[in-house]
Amino acid sequence: MSSCYTITSDYDCTHVDVRSSGKWYGNEVCGNVNVTSDFYNYYGIIRNDLRKILVKGIDVSYAQGNINWSHVKSDGVKFALIRAGYGKELSQKDGQFENNYAGCKSNGVPCGAYWYSYAKSAEEARQEAKTCLQVIGGKTFEYPIYFDLEEPSQFELGKKICSDMVQAFCDEIEKAGYYSGLYCSTSYLDSHISDSIKNRYAIWVAQYNDKCTYTGDYGIWQHSVAGHPEYDFTNTGSIPGVDGQCDLDYAYVDYPTIIKNAGLNGFSKPDSKSDIEESKSEKSTLEQILDHVASINKKLK
Helix, strand or coil, X not given: CCCCCCCCCCXXXXXXXXXXXXXXXXXXXXXXXXXXXXXXXXXXXXXXHHCCCCEEEEEECHHHCCCCXXXXXXXXXXXXXXXXXXXXXXXXXXXXXXXXXXXXXXXXXCEEEEEECCCCCHHHHHHHHHHHHHHHCCCCCCCCEEEECCCHHHHCCCHHXXXXXXXXXXXXXXXXXXXXXXXXXXXXXXXXXXXXXXHHXXXXXXXXXXXXXXXXXXXXXXXXXXXXXXXXXXXXXXXXXXXXXXXXXXXXXXXXXXXXXXXXXXXXXXXXXXXXXXXXXXXXXXXXXXHHHHHHHHHHC
C-alpha cells in the first residue's frame, strides 16, 4: 500500500526512499552528509563533489607585487579575489589593492575582495567590516566580499565566538548593500563555524588538494598554489603576469549574475524583473525537491 504526502516548507527535514529494491538501514539520509546516489539521480540534483566548475580564478594580495592583468586575462583567468586589507585601521589597506582593482576593471576581469581578520570578538569583527567598507566604497565587485578567518589565535576562542565574528562582519557588509561571505579552511569550517552561519553566507573553502572533501555548500574552492612544489595540484607552474606563486580557485556559482541582478556590490538593480532568471543549480536541495514534488502532484491531479 502506498500513500501520497505533500512536502512543504513547513518540514524541517524529510526522508525519501526512492530505491526500487534493497533494505533501508536508516542512515542513507543524514542532513547533507550521507545521501545515496539514487536520491540525487531521482531528483536530478547535482552533488557537491560532482558539480560543474563554471570558471577558474586566482586570489592575490600585496605578496604578488605588481601584476600584469592583461597577461592574466589572456591566460584564461576568469575572476580574481583581491585582498582589500586587514585589521581595524584604514592604514591597513592592502598595498596593492588599488592597483589590483584597477587592473581587473581595465582588463575585464570580474573581481571580489577579502578582508584578512585579526578580530578577537564580534565587536572587533564589526569594526573590521566598517574599515573594509571604507576601502571598497565607490567600487563595483562581481564576486562577494569575504571575511578571511584563518588566524590560529582566533580558533582558540572556540566555535561560538568564531561564528559570532563571522556574523558580525558579514551582517555589517550586507547592511551596506554587498554580498558577503566567509573564507575558511575545510577543517575549521567543520569544527569552528556553526551550521547556521555556513548556511547563511557564501562559502569560499580553502583546501589544497586534488579533491575538496568539505561536504557543505560552497561557491568557491581554493584548491592549489601555482608554482608551489607541494601544493600545485593542477601542475599550473605559474600564471602569466604574476611573479612567483599564486593561489588558484574554482567557482561553482555564477556570482556576477546573482549580484548584478540583485543590485548589490555597487551595481544598479535591473529595472525589469523579466531580466532575472533563477537558475536551478542555484536553488537549495530542498527547493529542488519541492519543485519536483509539485510537478508530480500536478501530473497526478
